[in-house]
Amino acid sequence: xxxxxxxxxxxxxxxxxxxxxxxxxxxxxxxxxxxxxxxxxxxxxxxxxxxxxxxxxxxxxxxxxxxxxxxxxxxxxxxxxxxxxxxxxxxxxxxxxxxxxxxxxxxxxxxxxxxxxxxxxxxxxxxxxxxxxxxxxxxxxxxxxxxxxxxxxxxxxxxxxxxxxxxxxxxxxxxxxxxxxxxxxxxxxxxxxxxxxxxxxxxxxxxxxxxxxxxxxxxx
Amino acid sequence: xxxxxxxxxxxxxxxxxxxxxxxxxxxxxxxxxxxxxxxxxxxxxxxxxxxxxxxxxxxxxxxxxxxxxxxxxxxxxxxxxxxxxxxxxxxxxxxxxxxxxxxxxxxxxxxxxxxxxxxxxxxxxxxxxxxxxxxxxxxxxxxxxxxxxxxxxxxxxxxxxxxxxxxxxxxxxxxxxxxxxxxxxxxxxxxxxxxxxxxxxxxxxxxxxxxxxxxxxxxxxxxxxxxxxxxxxxxxxxxxxxxxxxxxxxxxxxx
Numbered sequence: 001x002x003x004x005x006x007x008x009x010x011x012x013x014x015x016x017x018x019x020x021x022x023x024x025x026x027x028x029x030x031x032x033x034x035x036x037x038x039x040x041x042x043x044x045x046x047x048x049x050x051x052x053x054x055x056x057x058x059x060x061x062x063x064x065x066x067x068x069x070x071x072x073x074x075x076x077x078x079x080x081x082x083x084x085x086x087x088x089x090x091x092x093x094x095x096x097x098x099x100x101x102x103x104x105x106x107x108x109x110x111x112x113x114x115x116x117x118x119x120x121x122x123x124x125x126x127x128x129x130x131x132x133x134x135x136x137x138x139x140x141x142x143x144x145x146x147x148x149x150x151x152x153x154x155x156x157x158x159x160x161x162x163x164x165x166x167x168x169x170x171x172x173x174x175x176x177x178x179x180x181x182x183x184x185x186x187x188x189x190x191x192x193x194x195x196x197x198x199x200x201x202x203x204x205x206x207x208x209x210x211x212x213x214x215x216x217x218x219x220x
Numbered sequence: 221x222x223x224x225x226x227x228x229x230x231x232x233x234x235x236x237x238x239x240x241x242x243x244x245x246x247x248x249x250x251x252x253x254x255x256x257x258x259x260x261x262x263x264x265x266x267x268x269x270x271x272x273x274x275x276x277x278x279x280x281x282x283x284x285x286x287x288x289x290x291x292x293x294x295x296x297x298x299x300x301x302x303x304x305x306x307x308x309x310x311x312x313x314x315x316x317x318x319x320x321x322x323x324x325x326x327x328x329x330x331x332x333x334x335x336x337x338x339x340x341x342x343x344x345x346x347x348x349x350x351x352x353x354x355x356x357x358x359x360x361x362x363x364x365x366x367x368x369x370x371x372x373x374x375x376x377x378x379x380x381x382x383x384x385x386x387x388x389x390x391x392x393x394x395x396x397x398x399x400x401x402x403x404x405x406x407x408x409x410x411x412x413x414x415x416x417x418x419x420x421x422x423x424x425x426x427x428x429x430x431x432x433x434x435x436x437x438x439x440x441x442x443x444x445x446x447x448x449x450x451x452x453x454x455x456x457x458x459x460x461x462x463x464x465x466x467x468x469x470x471x472x473x474x475x
Contacts (some may be wrong), residue, residue, distance in 0.1 A: 120276050121314035121373075125328040125380060126304035135327065139318050217318045217360035 008187045011178055018174030019195055025088065025170060026157045026199075029095035033156065034149065036096065037103025041141070042133055044104065045111045055104060062101035068162055070094050075166040091163040091170075099156040106148040110141030143214040150207040154200050161196075171195060225288060227252040227384060227415050233272055233282035242268045243439045246282065250384065253413040257426040257447070260436035261462060266419040269436070270386045273417065274306045275299030287383060304332045307377030307385040311392050313369040315361040315376070321348070322357040325376045333380065340379075347375040351405055367398025371405050384415035391422055423466060427451055435459045 040055045062070065071094040078085065085093060114137045122132040142149070164173035175188040226249035233246040243265045250256050258266040271277035273284070275291075278299070284291045286306070292298045315324050325344035329335045335343070348354045351371045361369055370390055377385050387406070391399045403425050410416060410429050420426060426433055427447045434444040437458045443450070454460045 115312075115314075117310055117312050117314040118316060121308075121310060121316075123276060123300075124274055124303055124306075124308035124310075124386075125377070126300060126332040127328060128300060131331065136316055136318075143318065214318070217320075218362055 003190075004184060004187055007182070007184055008191055011174075011188070011191070014174050014178065015171070015191060015195070018169060018171040018192075019199075021088075021168065022157075022160050022170040023199070025091050025095065025163065025168070026160045029092050029099060029156055029160075030153045032092070032096040033099035033103050033152070034107075036100030037107045037149070038138060040100065040104035041107035041111050044108050045137075046129070059101045059104050062098055067094070067098050067159055068165060070098060071162055071166060087166060087168045090166060091160070091168050095156050095160060095163075098159070099152050102152040102155075103149060106145045106152060107138075107141050109148070110143070110145030111137055113144050114140050139214070143211075143218075146207060146211050146214065150204065153207075154203060157199055157203060158196060226250055226285075227287055228273060228417070229285040230273070231283045231285075233269070233279045233284070235268055235272060235277060235279050241439050243272065243279070246272075246441060248434065248441065250415060250417055251431075252383075252415055254431040255410045255416045255418065255429050256432050256434060257430040258417065258419045258434045258436060259421070259423070259426060259462075260442075264436040265439040266436050267388050268439075270308075270388055270417055270419055273386055274303050274308060276308075304328075304380055305383050307380055307382035309370070309373050309377055309385065309387045309390050311389040313361075313366065313373045313393075315369050315373055317361050320358050320360055321353075321364075321372055324361070324372065325379045329379050344375075344379055347378055348372070351375055365398055366394045367401045370394060370398075370402045374402070374405050374409070378409075384417065385409070387416065387418040387420065389419050389421065391420065421466075423451070435462065437462070 040059070043051045043055045071090075074085070074094045074097075075087075075090040078090075118136055118140075119132060122136050123129075127135070160170055161172035163170050164176060167173070169177075171192050175192045179185050179188050228248075228250040230246055230248045233243055233248075234241070235243040246269060248256075248269075258269065260266055268277050272279045275293070275296075275298075279293050282293070284293060286302060291302055315321075316327070319327065322341060322344055325347065326335075326337065326340035329340040329343065330337060333340075345354060345357060348357055351374075353368060353372060356364060356368065356372075361372075364372070374385075374390075390406070391402050394402060399422070403422065406416070406418070406425070407429055418425075418430075430447045432444055433447045433450040435442045435450065435454070435456070435458070442458050443454070443456045450459070451463065454463055
């Protein structure tokens with residue numbers, strides 16, 4: 001069996017539709033997981049009673065159970081307690097919750113490098129704790145935590161291929177679907193791996209630019 | 221009006237950290253326009269005391285009156301309001317490293333004094349010009365020396381137009397050659413009638429600029445008085461021991 005480039009070209013439109021879904025689901029989940037990460041890290045660093053324990057429990061639960069089991073729980077389990085989400089939003093929810101747990105830890109690590117003195121300085125100027133977090137601590141924590149946040153985001157992007165298991169027609173689903181019809185295994189897997197690789201590279205370039213920008217104040 | 225009521229008045233202030241009594245029975249009055257310098261051995265409670273004036277450390281007991289109004293020491297909202305009126309300068313400057321000098325100075329005036337950005341920037345540039353650093357407005361703190369950063373931290377506090385400024389060992393982290401620049405700015409402020417409470421080990425500054433020297437040990441005020449009197453005739457055994465230690469250190473340094 002030879003590599004059939006013409007076949008691959010013919011599958012272009014289907015792959016593009018899968019790619020578009022992968023991009024959408026990943027982009028939304030990356031943004032939401034960072035929001036969860038910021039909130040969870042703030043709760044942890046400020047040691048808010050009760051909430052603190054909840055965040056710890058959430059992080060441990062997510063990090064110590066398989067993503068696939070979490071995904072099935074959300075897609076098959078939640079409807080039985082009356083919460084029925086579409087395929088797309090089930091996917092977003094599971095990826096967001098999964099990556100959010102890691103982002104909490106990534107951002108918490110960054111927050112802990114923000115010197116106590118800056119907090120005192122911000123408070124002494126009359127900033128409220130919330131404004132201190134938003135204007136001072138969060139931007140500084142993101143700078144420090146950016147490399148690990150990028151790692152988590154890349155994992156999220158790659159793990160979006162799990163969503164084929166619930167039938168969301170993202171990139172991997174498209175490949176498997178075509179293979180089951182045409183048995184062109186090599187062509188389809190080479191194609192989607194190249195596409196995933198390209199997506200990860202784009203994400204890395206974006207993160208590097210952001211890192212350069214956030215590091216500007218610290219270059220002498 | 222020689223008996224005008226003090227701008228800041230502390231009565232019976234006490235603070236414990238666990239079983240350690242950091243401050244006990246502190247009574248301190250600061251008259252408007254005066255410079256009060258706190259000195260004493262490390263661990264004597266000086267830094268804790270000035271933090272009790274703006275609530276960075278919340279006292280357990282006692283009362284605080286600022287500009288004739290009692291501050292509810294158990295109400296965080298009251299402290300937040302007070303902090304917009306009392307500035308503070310720290311040992312490690314604590315400029316926000318991810319913001320330009322100009323942004324460091326306009327951040328809170330825009331938010332707490334509700335100044336439009338252009339007005340806040342204009343005021344900030346004037347303050348920078350006053351300390352000879354107008355050309356640094358768009359730099360980041362990392363590009364500046366410690367002494368320059370500390371001078372900017374002082375005018376950053378001034379940009380809130382506070383009624384008083386607290387200084388917590390403002391020159392302790394500085395290279396010797398940059399200390400005088402910072403002390404010059406502080407002398408200027410004192411000359412302009414800025415109310416200042418200063419924790420410092422710079423005895424020359426205390427002697428020259430202070431209206432009153434307060435000597436602390438073990439969380440208490442041991443004695444206080446005009447600097448000429450205090451340095452010439454310390455009344456208390458602890459003060460004498462402290463001053464003679466400092467003198468012998470100074471002589472060893474200059475030998």
